[in-house]
Amino acid sequence: LNFAFDFVAGLSLNNPTKCLTFAPVKNPPLDFQVTRVCFHHNNFNKPMAVKMRLQRKGRRKRPFYHIVVADGRAPRDGRFIERLGSYNPMTKPATIEIDRDKAFDWLQKGAQPTDTVRAILRFKGVYYKRHLMRGVAKGALTEEQAEAKYQEWIDAKESKIAARFEQTAAERAD
Secondary structure, eight states, X not given: OOOOEEEEEOOOSSOTTSEEEEEESSOOOTTOOOEEEETTTTOTTOOOOEEEEEEEEEETTEEEEEEEEEXXXXXXXXXXXXXXXXXXXXXXXXXXXXXXXXXXXXXXXXXXXXXXXXXXXXHHTHHHHHHHHHHHHHTSSOHHHHHHHHHHHHHHHHHHHHHHHHHHHHHHHO
């Protein structure tokens, strides 16, 4: 290598002396980016662990959740990257609003859902779409066939949920 590295102390909220920034002194390559290594997090440039999880809202004993994509190190109700939808377990049946396309994109990018969010995504058909897209990638289906199967499944599922809402409304009326 024809360039040397200069170690410059970076700033960290936990310990300002443990974070280092490596910056080249001369002849940097064109695609150079400054690399930051935090020894107190012990992460040595690992990719950030992104989680799909629930963020609790609502008052005491009346929970309401937002389905969010967040850094795995962030607190449960803290900073998040993107909001995908909401989940209200207090209604009968539980109300789930989710952007299926965004959730599918995050799954494809490698976001890891928690157990509850995985169950919600499976219920809403995001994992079924993932299954179909794997078939498209392998050549077992065309994209149009996969979309048709997915839409048929979504329509059947939505009709079941609507029937369940009507049944619950009829029980309340009685």
